[in-house]
Amino acid sequence: MLDIKLIREKTEFVRQRLATRGAGDETKIDELLKLDEQRRKALAEVESLKSLRNRLSKEIGALMGQKKLAEAEAKKAETKNLGDQIAALDKQASESESARDTLMLQLPNLPHESVAIGKTAEDNPEIRVHGTKTSCDFTPKTHVELCESLKLVDFQRATKLSGSGFLLYTNWGARLERALIQFLLDLHVTQHEYTEVSPPFMVGEQCMVGVGQFPKFKDQYYGVAEGGDANNLGKLYLVPTAETPVANIHREELLKETDLPIRYCAYTPCFRGEAGAAGVGTRGMIRVHQFDKVELIKIVKPEHGYDELEKMVANAEKVLQLLGLHYRVILLCTGDMGFGSAKTYDIEVWAPGQGSYLEVSSCSNCEDFQARRMNLRFKSETGENKFPHILNGSGTALARLFVALIETHQQADGSLHIPEPLQPYLKASRITA
């Protein structure tokens, strides 16, 4: 959520920054300010009436204390109609306020000044590249072919269980998936100063609002119903990312400045409806309804937000470096960024079988946008209550990492070489048919 004061005081600046996203959000500003003005006007009136009522009520109390009952009754009569006026104005003020807040929740974050202005993924500048595309003297198989020949994933039977877009890992595939999760958590916890947490895989609506998934993108997620009772559908949602539960851990709290920075690392499966997305329903692991991910979350003082973002990207890159994968880091342009983000880096890993790069990490600084939505603050040393910056980054998403890994390390004989850092986790250096 944006700061309403910023919108009031620097209206043109906000309008221009919103316009860089190219989604037309800047057109909502006039309506927003109108509602804000209505609210403030009603509030000023109702507050002076309340002030009057409070004064009279006190006088009535004093009169009754002195047993001057007749005078008290007279004053009561005088005060009586104030109540209706107050109720009417209160209603006006709260209606304006809730209309204003509904609009506020729909407005995306302002892009940081360092973000390139652009419309689509075509406009995303490449920041750096690590390694080179693998050149092998045979035609690389796709991950689907490898999964079938090495029996890592049973696509067919997964469909029988849950429909398209779900994976059934089998034997070495299941072991590899588990090894990767363990490897990622250990890396971030022991080498990168994150505290491991294991959150619920279902969250309440408030969490979805807190990080910005609701109300705007409600159709993207899975709601669950307990038992056969359709009435409680929507009380809980399957997490689309660990960001949702973990970023909300300190929701509604007032932290001490010395509590910061907070750095969390969590594994969860991620559930996504992928409504309208290309590639759902086709075979393979690139876009599925459920995948595993290890997520990094930071809650930091505003002045450290962008340093911490750079470190977070480096933490995610380390994963790919250790696994011997070629990747590039790109900066998302204003038009391609997520709703709550002020600045986002994507990491794309090379998948030789696909002949393309796959997004395996997205690291964002949401600044105070999410903290405002969840009313998470910290008390500074000077006694001020401030909103911290909240950052999230994948470290990394697994199904696609799995794809890049097996496509990159496949051998001419059809077997799979396991990179050295992963071997202790898999307890194998090679997978063969």
Place this chain on the structure above:
RNA sequence: GGAGAGAUGGCUGAGUGGUUUAAGGCACACGCCUGGAAAGCGUGCGUAGCUAAUCCCUACCGGGGGUUCGAAUCCCCCUCUCUCCGCCA
């Protein structure tokens, strides 16, 4: 699922209709004291809106509604927490 208890500021904890403009304590900040510290003493200290303002004023005691001139306090609904019982991995 059944029964009971509860939800008050950063924490704790009083408060059953009118100096509660939320007591007291802890924590925190500053000062006194001290060779220095602890203890002790003094002062300050909730959140948000409004505002040039740390002045006023208004709101906020889990959330929503009601009664009243006036509600933390009385009534109704909801949510959550705890204890016990049942069921259960």
